[in-house]
Amino acid sequence: MVTSPLSEIALFGPEGRGISILLVDDDEDMAELSATFLKRELADAETTVRTDPEAALGELREAEFDCVVSDFDMPGTDGLELLEEIREEGMEVPFVLFTGKGSEEIASRAISAGVDEYLQKGGPEEYPVLANKVENLVEKHRAEAQVRRGFQAIESAEEGIGIIDEDGVYQYMNEAYAGVYDRDRAELIGEHWEVLYPPEETRRFNDEILPRLESEGTWRGRSTGVAEDGRPVPERLVLTQMDDGGHVCIVQELDREDELEAELALKTDALDAAELGVVITDPTREDNPVVYVNDWFEEMTGYDESAVLGRNCRFLQGPETDPETVAEIRAAIDAGEPVSTEIRNYDADGELFWNLLNVFPIRDDTGEITNFVGFQNDVTERKRREQRLHASTARLEALFENSPDMIVIHDAEGVVRDVNRRFCEEVGYDEEELVGMRVWDLDPTVDPEHARSFWADLPTNTPRRFEGELKRSDGTTLPIEIHLIRLDLDGEDRFVAIDRDIGERTARERELVDRNERLDRFTSVVSHDLRGPLAVARGNLSLVAEETDSEHVAAVENALDRMDALTDDLLTLAREGEDAMTVEPIRLGELVGACWGTVSTGDATLAVESGAVVEADRDQLRQLLENLIRNAVEHAGEEVTVSVGRADGGFSVADDGPGIPPAERDTVFEAGYSTADGGTGFGLNIVEQIADAHGWRVRVDESGAGGARFEFAGVDVREP
CATH class of the missing domain: 3.40.50.2300 (Response regulator)
Structure with a gap:
């Protein structure tokens, strides 16, 4: 040292x-x-x-x-x-x-x-x-x-100490430093350090040692200098970086014994530091016994060196070791050839592990084999991952083939690479016919240039949703909703499209548009022919109230208010589906909060119990929620608590009011039904109409607090 x-x-x-x-x-x-x-x-x-x-x-x-x-x-x-x-x-x-x-x-x-x-x-x-x-x-x-x-x-140190500036020139050295190389100190000061090293060692310093010194600040190890007479000088060297870019050198010459010991220690340390087991055997002795094992072998197998030396490596084998693998290893050793294989071995506790084994012959100068060296690595965890991956792959393949959705996989150029059985059945082509076709051959709504640009910019593992159309083999078309995701499959860029038939939903949307056209005239009558006379009646009532102090004025005013409310609800019913629905993801809690601010709720309390995302038309869902909130306040009073949360297959709106008797729950959605003073009887009918427009099912039940609970099922809902 x-x-x-x-x-x-x-x-x-x-x-x-x-x-x-x-x-x-x-x-x-x-x-x-x-x-x-x-x-x-x-x-x-x-x-x-x-x-x-x-x-x-x-x-x-x-x-x-x-x-x-x-x-x-x-x-x-x-x-x-x-x-x-x-x-x-x-x-x-x-x-x-x-x-x-x-x-x-x-x-x-x-x-x-x-x-x-x-x-x-x-x-x-x-x-x-x-x-x-x-x-x-x-x-x-x-x-x-x-x-x-x-x-x-x-100056008096036994070790050589020198200082080299940032240009590699000696600025100082003690007598011991110059003495290592049998040189005169005065001649070396002012010279570049390369004067003390042969060309191959100079390259090593420039390529390996000095870059490491610069990055880590210090380097220590063995090197070889050259004396004035050309004699190689094996040395121990310590280099320390200085702030000005130069470095301090401490050098000590190694004698032959030190050199051999250092070389042996270095090789032993390297073998012990390697994270794999190393075994050396001697085939010149009977049964090719083990003559060396490193520390990692002992740690990997649990066997101490004393329990291994002198034994053949077969002590690692057991009942579940594959005989064919053993025979393969034996044949290679008998032939003096290297072999690489995986074998099941047993550790000192009798536990099985997978061993990645590489065996190489070592020959002397005459070509005779003197030893075999075996490198062993525990790959048990890797084998387990491979087995799990194989099982997972098999499950994924089963899901792919038996999925009720149509699945197609294509590359960045739109070439179909794989399809599942459901896709083939729907479009009327065999798998062999579909593989190799282009996406735009199957979906006439796709523009090739736009599609390539879209796929190139699509982030990996980020799903996108849009609508398209499939062209069947018989020429008919099928409207579809496409969920597309970009994946890296074994180094290949692939796009997985999950297609769903939305024919029924599209037909329902068209039906709603047709119905709205039929109701357009009715809307005109309600909004113009009814509101006009009502406005005239309200104006004349105001004049009567100024001229006459009659107790009947208030009754007439209440009747006019009820007619206004009836008109608003009739317009809502008539306009339901006036435009084709725009279905989008909506955060239920955020929309409920917005609705709460637009309804007169008095001292009522809102409790949002879920952050679910609902696929719905925003305006119609808002009308549905506002009617349910208004219904709760009208029937349960202004101190009611309204709760919105998840339900089986959808969401629910509940309150802690008096509830709805079981005998009346089948009739609450009928037009004109109301138990509240001043109610129009159309609010819950509007709720049912909006639910039907979305394809949802709505039913009335008792809430946990004993009030009314409106539960919507068949809803496309998910947690964020």
Whole structure:
């Protein structure tokens, strides 16, 4: 393992202690004052005061200080003479000359003598400046010391350490690095790293190692350099990316024993890391015994290495192992040929598993077989998926063939690829005749160019619904509703169309249009010939009310209101189906909420119990719901709760009012039936007419709360 002395540099980081300052000043009061201010400015400072420069020098010999702050003008030895003595004794402690006598001459002498900082004494305002200079000097000195110690560690390291810039040129290397290649350090610095590697290894670095270093930030492994005399140098190498694009290299030469051990360890690790069992047998020994298994084989089979070595691989076989597969493997081994097959084996617990087995012979330089290596992979889960897929496919094929709907599969060019039995029966063609035909050959409403564009833009697994027409073999046509979905079937782009006969629905829609035409004249009579006289009567009643205070006016007004309501309901009945219905998906809850806002409901409560989607004509469904809501409020009072939810085969509208007696439930839909004061008797008749127009069945029952429940069946409804 290559260890980096670079990691030792971290040991020389910030020492986690305060700043130790030696104050030298012959004026004791001034020295104490300076110490006080420094401690105030530097919370972690420790100060030692000496008034005699010689005593200060002795103190430096005995203890370690981070900085010396000295006066200049002192008897016997001045500040600059003290600095000279400190440096002569090899002490590199930072030195600040803090003097009361300031002049250009003293400043010049101080700089020449190597003073780190020079500051003239003044008032208290000078001490923050002094503290800042001391703190900066100490930090700089400590950082430089850390770098020096780190550099010494790198220089003295046994491993080779080098720094390469972003252009691949050596900017630094220690002696050990150059020594790995029997080179002189001075000659290598400034050279490109390729000078130390043969061409094939240079290609490996450029193609594999350096791209991985750039993406992952580090690389470690084995490589081969070249010495000055051309000798190959097997090495362990660690590369670490730097922020500026260069990288740090740590190299250690491998001796022959290390090289062989590393090679063997690498191969063993590779076999153990492979997620498949590896078994090596020796055919030169009796019964071709196992001589090696990797970790994955032990995990896959549950057998320890000690339970396997020396045995023939047949111990994995059992009662359900196919004898023909065993014979195939045996024949290949006897012939010295490779074999690949799937075989049922047993693990150490006696559990069956499917084994994907690949066996290869290994030959020596003379061509003789020395070993067989077997690669084994547990594919039990894959086999189970295949079996499930086979069973599912068989079920899907049965559904396809026996579906009551017509199903046709075509490609992106409109070519029919498959049809089911129901489709053949309906159009009068055999399957052989239909396969190969184009969609527009069967549906005359399809435009080829438009269809190709539509299919190209249709998203996968997203069904679409539209109407078309099938042309039978006898020339007749059949209106159909088409549900189309685009699928990827085994890599092939296919379109599955499920066709439903909508002939009855289309005929019903035509019948509604015809009926509306017959009722058009009646609508004119109701809307014009009745509303006109009613308006005249209401106007004259208003005049009578102004001229006469009669109790009969209110009765006449109520009668006119009832006639208006009757007229509205008659118009609704007459106009039912006036236009061909437009059937579309409608969210039942949203439409009920809209209807609730248009009906006078007072303090009534609405409860929507389903988000179902209903296929219906929006305007007619709205009329149906409004009549049921109005009916509930009129018969159960303005505090009624109306609930809308799913029912068997459709939806329901229920309330918690008094309900409808069983004896009357068969007559509630008759025109003129009403039990509420002021009711027209046409509201529920309109509900039944709308239901019939959609092909729905409606019946009255008792709700869970004891009120009335109107249940609609035969509805094309689904959850969103």
